[in-house]
Each structure stands twice: as structure tokens, then as C-alpha cells.
Amino acid sequence: MRTLIALLLLVTGLAAAGAELKVAVSIPPLLDFVREVGGDRVEVELLVPPGADPHTYEIRPAQMRFLAQARLLIVVGLGLEWWLEDVASAAGNPDLEVVVTSTGIEAIDGDPHVWLDPLNAVLQVAAIRDALIRADPAGRLTYEINAARYISRILALHEEIREKISSWTHREFVALHGAWAYFARRYGLKQLAVIVPQPGREPSAREVARITSLIRERGIRAIFVEVQHPPSVAELIAAETGAALVTLDPLGGVSGREDYLSLMRYNLEQMEKVLR
Numbered sequence: 001m002r003t004l005i006a007l008l009l010l011v012t013g014l015a016a017a018g019a020e021l022k023v024a025v026s027i028p029p030l031l032d033f034v035r036e037v038g039g040d041r042v043e044v045e046l047l048v049p050p051g052a053d054p055h056t057y058e059i060r061p062a063q064m065r066f067l068a069q070a071r072l073l074i075v076v077g078l079g080l081e082w083w084l085e086d087v088a089s090a091a092g093n094p095d096l097e098v099v100v101t102s103t104g105i106e107a108i109d110g111d112p113h114v115w116l117d118p119l120n121a122v123l124q125v126a127a128i129r130d131a132l133i134r135a136d137p138a139g140r141l142t143y144e145i146n147a148a149r150y151i152s153r154i155l156a157l158h159e160e161i162r163e164k165i166s167s168w169t170h171r172e173f174v175a176l177h178g179a180w181a182y183f184a185r186r187y188g189l190k191q192l193a194v195i196v197p198q199p200g201r202e203p204s205a206r207e208v209a210r211i212t213s214l215i216r217e218r219g220i221r222a223i224f225v226e227v228q229h230p231p232s233v234a235e236l237i238a239a240e241t242g243a244a245l246v247t248l249d250p251l252g253g254v255s256g257r258e259d260y261l262s263l264m265r266y267n268l269e270q271m272e273k274v275l276r
């Protein structure tokens with residue numbers, strides 16, 4: 001009996017002392033998912049700060065130190081965080097579990113931006129819930145309740161997007177950076193071409209000419225560009241064809257689109273200005 005009481009005191013003492021579960025995430029949408037599901041039980045560290053490019057990020061020493069003590073490293077996968085590949089072992093932390101949230105999602109070749117389809121985001125939230133329960137079984141009930149509540153809000157967002165897009169008169173677009181294929185597949189839009197298929201590599205003059213004539217032939221109205229990437233080539237193509245630049249944000253974490261739901265509503269509004 002005395003041992004049991006001592007144990008209970010120890011366990012509650014740990015919780016009270018703020019011994020939260022340490023979790024690292026790669027990008028802002030995953031930060032939001034972990035906060036929604038984990039609440040106060042979890043201490044989260046975001047690796048790629050708002051405004052930075054997750055395709056070319058370099059991890060900082062302080063972040064390595066966090067990883068050395070973290071229990072979970074939550075990523076998208078599909079090659080997005082290639083710079084994290086050896087980090088888990090380099091952190092010298094055998095307790096660190098890497099959670100790849102895109103597992104089980106039907107991948108589109110060369111596009112890791114799965115979270116931009118809200119129904120994929122639901123699967124990612126479920127993967128995060130399960131990982132938190134594995135790492136902290138005592139929090140199971142909290143994680144399950146939080147995840148269920150949050151998933152219902154994502155599903156409501158999905159319905160909202162679906163309903164709005166169903167009445168749009170234009171469905172085709174060209175993208176500067178190939179991030180929108182999952183969103184397009186879910187809602188019946190069509191990403192006809194990507195201007196910069198690999199981040200950091202400029203398209204050839206021939207490729208630019210091909211996309212320019214494609215836009216003219218199909219009467220495409222929208223070129224999707226992103227706040228994280230300079231739109232230079234896209235600006236030229238827009239000027240030449242009369243197509244409009246639609247400035248989107250696949251990552252968020254900044255004022256006005258701090259969390260995933262407001263981020264997706266921002267993107268929907270931006271698209272709507274040109275495609276509806």
C-alpha cells in the first residue's frame with residue numbers, strides 16, 4: 001500500500017512538475033495538429049520556422065539539442081524533409097520515434113504536400129493521436145477526445161471548401177511550385193503544369209514558352225504562386241498571357257493564417273477571387 005501511494009505521488013509529481021512529452025515537428029501545419037491533439041501535455045518544437053522553405057532547410061544546433069531529448073519527431077515524409085534523414089540518428093537519442101504522417105495516403109509522384117487535402121490532414125491527425133498515445137499512454141483519453149473534436153472541425157472545413165468549389169466556373173490552373181495536386185485531386189480542379197518542378201531550378205526558355213502557349217490555348221486564368229517563393233518567372237508568364245497571379249500559402253504559421261483551418265480558408269479565398 002505504501003509503495004502504491006509512493007508511486008502515485010511520483011507519477012502525479014512528474015505531471016505537476018511539467019514533465020511534458022517533448023515533440024518536434026517539421027512544418028507549421030504539423031505544429032498546429034500536435035497542439036490541437038496534445039494540448040498541455042505536449043511541449044512542441046517547430047523546426048522549419050514560418051516563412052522558411054521546408055524543401056531546403058538546414059537544421060540548427062539548438063534544434064539538434066531539442067531532438068536529443070525529444071520522444072517524437074513528427075514529419076510529413078515523401079521526401080519533403082530529406083534534410084532530416086540522418087538527423088534522428090545524429091541526435092544520439094535511441095528513444096526518439098520518427099512518425100511519418102503521410103503513411104497510408106495515396107501519394108502523387110513528386111508532390112509531398114499531402115496536408116493541403118483536408119481529408120489527408122484527418123489521416124495525419126489520427127497518426128499523430130496514435131503516436132502521442134504510444135509515447136504517453138496515460139494521456140490516451142485526452143488525445144482521443146481532442147483528436148475527435150479537431151477532426152470534426154476539419155471535416156466541416158472540407159464540406160465548406162467542396163460546396164464553394166462546386167460552383168466555380170474555372171477549374172484549371174498552372175502552379176509556380178507543385179504543391180496543389182492533392183487539393184486539386186480532392187476538389188476536381190486541375191493542375192495543368194508546374195513552372196518550377198524542382199525548388200531552386202529555373203525552367204528553360206522552352207519550358208516557359210510551352211506553358212505560355214498552354215495558358216493561351218486553354219484560356220487559363222490563374223497562376224498559383226506562393227508567399228515562400230519569389231514569383232519572378234510566373235510574373236513574366238502572367239504579363240505575357242494576362243493570367244492572374246494567385247498568391248497562396250501552403251504552410252501558414254503567420255498572422256491571419258496561424259493555424260491550419262484559417263490557412264486553408266485563406267487559400268480558398270485567394271483562389272476564389274480568380275476561379276469562381
Ligand SMILES: [Zn+2]
Nearest residue numbers: 055113177179
Ligand atoms: Zn513545397
